[in-house]
Amino acid sequence: MSTRPDLDRVRDFVETHCIPREAPVHVHDPLALDQTLAELRPIARKAGLYLPQMPLEHGGLGLSWVERAAWLEEAGRSYLGPGAMNCAAPDQPNMISLMRHGSAAQQQTYLRPLTEGRIRSCFAMTEPAPGAGSDPSMLLTTARRQGSGWRIDGHKWFITGALGASFAIVLAQTQEGPTQFIVETDNPGWKVQRAIRALDPFAIGGHGEIMLENCCVAPDAVLGEVGRGFEYAQQRLEPARLSHCMRLTGRARRALELAQSYVNHRHSFGQPLADLQQVQAMVADCHIDLHASRLMTLDCAARLDAGQSVKTESAMAKVFVSEALHRVVDRAAQLMGARGMSEDTPVSLILNELRPFRIYDGASELHRATLGRRFLQSSQGDKT
Amino acid sequence: MSTRPDLDRVRDFVETHCIPREAPVHVHDPLALDQTLAELRPIARKAGLYLPQMPLEHGGLGLSWVERAAWLEEAGRSYLGPGAMNCAAPDQPNMISLMRHGSAAQQQTYLRPLTEGRIRSCFAMTEPAPGAGSDPSMLLTTARRQGSGWRIDGHKWFITGALGASFAIVLAQTQEGPTQFIVETDNPGWKVQRAIRALDPFAIGGHGEIMLENCCVAPDAVLGEVGRGFEYAQQRLEPARLSHCMRLTGRARRALELAQSYVNHRHSFGQPLADLQQVQAMVADCHIDLHASRLMTLDCAARLDAGQSVKTESAMAKVFVSEALHRVVDRAAQLMGARGMSEDTPVSLILNELRPFRIYDGASELHRATLGRRFLQSSQGDKT
C-alpha cells in the first residue's frame, strides 16, 4: 500500500515489532499496554519514527499534517503503533495544548516527560448526566479560588487514559468562565473510581470515572488564561478528531487486509470465496470507503497546513470517516464468517474499536444537526 | 407491550427474576450461567413457564409455533430468560431432534434429563477450514465401523454449548453418507480443546473447539438412520433459526426500551433528547424494524403450525430479521451516547450478541445467493 520510503519504514516497524506483540492480555486491560509500549518506544526512536507530530525543538520529527496523515494511517494498522511512536490520544492533543498554552515551567514539568514517553496524561472534560456530555454549557465541575490557588470539585466520566496517568488537564467552571487546570493524579482530591468497561478494547489507560473532591491546586495549575478553557478545548478537538480518523483508517485497512487474505485462501462450494461476486463487491466497497475516508482527512490536513479553518470540513470528515470505517470493518468481519466473530482474528476486536468512534468526539447525529443548520443559515440569502 | 395474560406472566418472570440476576460475572464465562439458570428453573417451573415448546407428554406446555413466537420474544428480553424456561439453543433443537429421531432408549437416556434441565447438550456439525462450514459437502469428520460400533475422528469448531455439555449430537461422514451420532462427553475420544472467545458474550456453554480422536461409540449411538444425517440437520435448522429470531427480537426490544427510557430522561442543549427529530426518527425506525421482524417470523410460525414448508420463507426471515435487529440495537446504542458504548448498560452487550446472528445459522450472503437462484430458476419459464 505505502510507496514512500518513510512510510515503508513505518510499515516495517509495525509489521516487525508491533503486530507480533499484539496479545490477548491487552484486551480490556488498560495498564497491560504500558509495558508493551515501553518495550516498543526505544525501537521506534532508534528507527527514527518517534514523535512524528511534534516540532524538532520538542524532540519530534516535525511532520506536516499531510505527512502525518499517511504516517498515522500506517502506524494505526496495529493498536500498538501510535502508542509506540508516541502519537496516540490523549497524549498527542495534550502535548499540543501544553505547547500552545503552557508556561515555560509547565512545559518543563509536564510536556517534556510526556514527549520523552516517561509519563502519560489524560484530558478530563466529559461529565455524566446531567453534566457536560455533548453540550459543554452543562459543565458542572467547579473551580473556586481558595487562598492563592483553586479548589476543584466535580465528577468526570469516560476520561480516556486516566488509569496510570501522571496528570490530567481538567476543564472546570470558574466565575470567569470555563478554565483548564493541570491536576497531578497523586493529588488527594483526584480519585479514579473505576475503569468504565466499554466496547473498545485497547484504550491506553482505559476510560476512567473520576471524582474531584476538594482537589486543591496551586495558582500555576491554570493552563493558559482563566476563562478560555472552552475555546482551547474546541481548538484541540478538530485536530484530535482528524488524528483519530488517520489512525483508525489504518486499523480498518488492517481488518480489510486480513479479510482479503481469508477470502483468497478459503474455499466454499468448490471455489475460493474470492471468486464470488458478492465477496468482490464487498471488497470493492471497502476500498471505496477507505479511499474516500483518506481523501476527506487529507483535505483537512492540507487546510490545516495552510493555516485555514477546518471547522466545517473536519465535522464532515468525522461523520463520514467514522461511519465509513465502521462499514469497512463490519464487512471485513462478515467476509470471514464465524472466524470474523471470534477473537482468533483481530478483526472482531477492531470492529469493537471502531463502533464507539461514531459517538466519541461528537456523535454523528450532533454533527449532522450542527452542519445542517450551518449550511442552511449560510444559504438563507440565496434567491434560487 | 404484551397484552395477553400468559405473556404477562412471562414478562413478570423476566422482570422479577431474570433481569435482576443479570451480572458482569456472566460475561464471556460460559459456565457462570449454569448456576444462575439452576436457580431460575424451579421458579419458571412453579410459574408454569417451563419448557413451553415441548409437547405435554414430554413435560412441556405444548405451545404452537405461533404461541411460541410471542413467548420466546418475551423470554428473550433477558439473556437468562430462554435458558431459565429451558427453551434456549442448542438444547431446544436437540430435544426436537431426539423426539423425532431418537429410539425409546435414547429418549430415556438423553431426552428426559434434558427436558428436566438436569443436563446440557450440544450439536457438533461445523468444522474449521477446509471442513464443513457453510458448505456441508466438505464434511471431514469420519465415522468408520469398528467392531459392532463406530470410531469417529474429526475436528469441530464453534460448537455452541460444548463446555459443560453431557452429550453431543455429532455429524460425521460414513460410507452410507452423513450420519448423526450421540457422543457422551466423558468419552475419552471427545476433547474440548478450548472455548473460542467470540463477540457474543452469553452463549450457554460457550463455543467449543473439539477434537474427536479415536472416539469409539456403540451401535446404538446412531441417531435415526445411518446416512440421513444431513437431512435431519436441515430439518432442525429452519425451526432453530426461527427460534433464534424470536428470542433475539426480545433482546433487541429490550435494548430499545432502555434507549427510549434514556432519551426520555436525558437533556441536551436545553431539551429532552426525546424532543429531537433525529431521535424520534431513529426510534420510529426501530419499531418499524421490530414490527416487520415479528411479522416475518410469525408468518413462518403459522406455516409451521399448518404443516407447510418454510424453506424459502425462513431463509428470507433469517436474512431480514438478523439484519433488522442489528440495526435496532445499533441505533439503541447510538441513542445512548457514550453510555451505550459502556457495559454500564446491557445495550452494548446486546449489540455484540446480535452481530454474529448475521453469520451464525448461515451468513446473509449465502442465503441471498441461494434465495436469488431459487427465485430466478422458478421464474425461468415466465414469458414476461
Place this chain on the structure above:
Amino acid sequence: MSTRPDLDRVRDFVETHCIPREAPVHVHDPLALDQTLAELRPIARKAGLYLPQMPLEHGGLGLSWVERAAWLEEAGRSYLGPGAMNCAAPDQPNMISLMRHGSAAQQQTYLRPLTEGRIRSCFAMTEPAPGAGSDPSMLLTTARRQGSGWRIDGHKWFITGALGASFAIVLAQTQEGPTQFIVETDNPGWKVQRAIRALDPFAIGGHGEIMLENCCVAPDAVLGEVGRGFEYAQQRLEPARLSHCMRLTGRARRALELAQSYVNHRHSFGQPLADLQQVQAMVADCHIDLHASRLMTLDCAARLDAGQSVKTESAMAKVFVSEALHRVVDRAAQLMGARGMSEDTPVSLILNELRPFRIYDGASELHRATLGRRFLQSSQGDKT
C-alpha cells in the same frame, strides 16, 4: 405467484386484457386512460372482478380487507388493472366516504354513477404553500354561509383525478371547523388551472391545480356534518394509504418479474446475468422487500377486518412499504441496465410511479417524527 382460483382470474384479466393495452399514449396524458378504462370495465364486470371493495348492496363484490390485499396486488401489476376493476384512487376512497357519510340523495346522485363507472371524482384537500400540505391546521380554503348555501374560495393543488372528474369532495374551513363539500365540476366557481406534471406518469385524471372562486353550493352540498371534515379525512386516509400499498406492491412485483426475465435471458462475459451472485443477491433482496411489504399490509388488513384501529400500524406500513417498493423497482431497473432506463420497458415508468409514494399520503419524515413521538410518549412511564 397467485395460487387461489379467484386470484388466478384477476391475474388472467390483467395479463389478457390490461397489459396488452398499456401504451405510450397513456404516459402523462391524464385523459387518455379514460378511453382504455371504458373498454376494460365491461370485461372486468363480465369476469366478475368489478368493484371488489364495495359491499354487495352497492354493486360490489364485498371482499374483506384481507381478500382485497391479494386482489389489489394482482390488479396492480398493470397501471390499468385497478381502474378497470374500479378500485383505483381517488374514486375508491371517495366511494367509501359517500357510503359512510353521504345522505340517501347524495348516494343516489354521486355514489351510484361512481360505482357504475359512469363518472369520475376527486378529493380536494391539499393546498400550495402556505396552505394545508402535510399540516392540515394551515387550511386556507374557506366556506362562508351565503343565503341558505355556502360560498367556497380557495386554491387547491395536486388534486389527483381532477381532470375529467364530475365532482370533487372539497375540504374547506368554516366557522364551525373544517367541513367537506361536494362540488360539481361544472360549477363556474371551480376552475382547473392546469394539470401539474409530476414524476408519476399514470394518475387517472392527472394532478390538478384548482382555483375555487366564488364557488356557490347549495346547503345539501355538505358531506356528513359541518365541522367534522378533518375527522372524515383522517378516517379515509388510513385505508386509502393501505390500498395504495396493495396496488403498488403489484406494480413493483411486475417490475421484478420483468427484471428476472431479463437476467434469465441476457448474457454477459460468457454467462447468463442470472448466474452472477450480485444479481442473485439483488433479486433476493427484492423478494424479501416484497414479502415484508405484503406482511405489513396484511397485518393492517386483518386489523381493519377485526374493527381495530390501525393508526400506528398503517403509518409504519406506509413508511416501510413505500420505501421498500421503491428499492425493489430501483433494483429491477438497475438489473436491466440501459434498457431499464428506457421506456422500452415499463420498469422505468414504474420507477417514476413509485418514487412519489414516499411523499404522497404523508412524507416518510413526517410519519417517522409522529411515530417516534408517539412511541416515546407511551414509554414515558417505563422504569427500565
Place this chain on the structure above:
Amino acid sequence: MSTRPDLDRVRDFVETHCIPREAPVHVHDPLALDQTLAELRPIARKAGLYLPQMPLEHGGLGLSWVERAAWLEEAGRSYLGPGAMNCAAPDQPNMISLMRHGSAAQQQTYLRPLTEGRIRSCFAMTEPAPGAGSDPSMLLTTARRQGSGWRIDGHKWFITGALGASFAIVLAQTQEGPTQFIVETDNPGWKVQRAIRALDPFAIGGHGEIMLENCCVAPDAVLGEVGRGFEYAQQRLEPARLSHCMRLTGRARRALELAQSYVNHRHSFGQPLADLQQVQAMVADCHIDLHASRLMTLDCAARLDAGQSVKTESAMAKVFVSEALHRVVDRAAQLMGARGMSEDTPVSLILNELRPFRIYDGASELHRATLGRRFLQSSQGDKT
C-alpha cells in the same frame, strides 16, 4: 460556493444566461436544445468561457484537469451550461479522440467544426443484446474491406447525441480487431431508426437507435490504427466518466440549493422546515456526499494532470459519485415534498437525469466486481 474569479464568471454566465433559458420545451426533445445552445455559445465565447478543456492551439482555454473539475461543476448547475461552453458529452470526448488519433485531414474536416460549435457528433459503440453492452468482446458490428474502403454493418443502440449529429465515431469488428471509423451521418448506410426515450430528459441529440446497413466508407475513414479501436475506447472512457462526474456534481448541487431555499422559506406545524432536525440531517448528508464526490473526482484530476493512470481511482470515483449524487438529489426532492415530485421545479428532472448515471459508463455492479477482483488479485501474495 465558488470563490475564485474565473469560477465566478462561469457562475454568472450560468445564472444570467443559462438558467433563465431552461424551459419545458427542452424536456425529452433532443433537437430543441440545439437552438438554445446556438444562442448561448456566442455569449460564452465573448465571456471567455468557451471550450475550456481544449488546448489553446485548438481554440480552447487549455485548462488542466484540476481546473476543469471546478469549471465543469459550475457549468453543470444548468443542463444548458456545458453545451453552451462546448464541454458537453459526447462532443468533448470525441474532440479528445480526434486530437489524439486523428490525421491532419480528419482534424481539419471533423475536429475544427466541432470545436467551433458548428456541428455535433456521436460515439457509436453500444449494441443491443446479444451485442456489445458492458462486455465489449460481444461486438457484433462488422467492418469488411470492400474495394479500397470498408463496408460496415451492424446495429447500435443508446447512441447519445445521434439525432442531429453530423458524424459518428463507430466501433466495428475487423479481421485485424476492433477499429474506430468516422462515418458521416448523411451516408445512406447510416439510419437513425428512432430516439430511445429514457429517464434522462436533456441528452443533447437524444439516445439514438441506429442501423448500419451496407454503410460504405473510404479508406481514410479509419480513426487511428486498424485493430486498436478498443484500446482507444478505453482511453476515452476514463476522462469521459470523470467529466460526467464533474458536470453532474454541479447538477446535484443545484438541486440541493433549490431544496435549501425551499426549506428555508416553507413552514409546517408552526416552524420553518429548516428548523427540523431531520431536514438538517438530510442537508448535512447532501453536503457530505457532495464534498466526498468532489474529492474523489479531484484526486483523479490531479493524477491525470500528473500523467498517472486512473484506472482504479476513476472506477472507484464513478461508483461512489454516481451513487452519492443520486442520494443528494433524491433527498433534495424529498425535502421539497409534492413540489419536488413536480416539474414546477428542476429538481424532479435532475433526479431523472441522475438515475441513469449509475448505469451509463459502466453499471455500479460491473465496476464493483472488476474492482474487487483487482484488489483481491493484487493482495494474493499478502501473508497477513
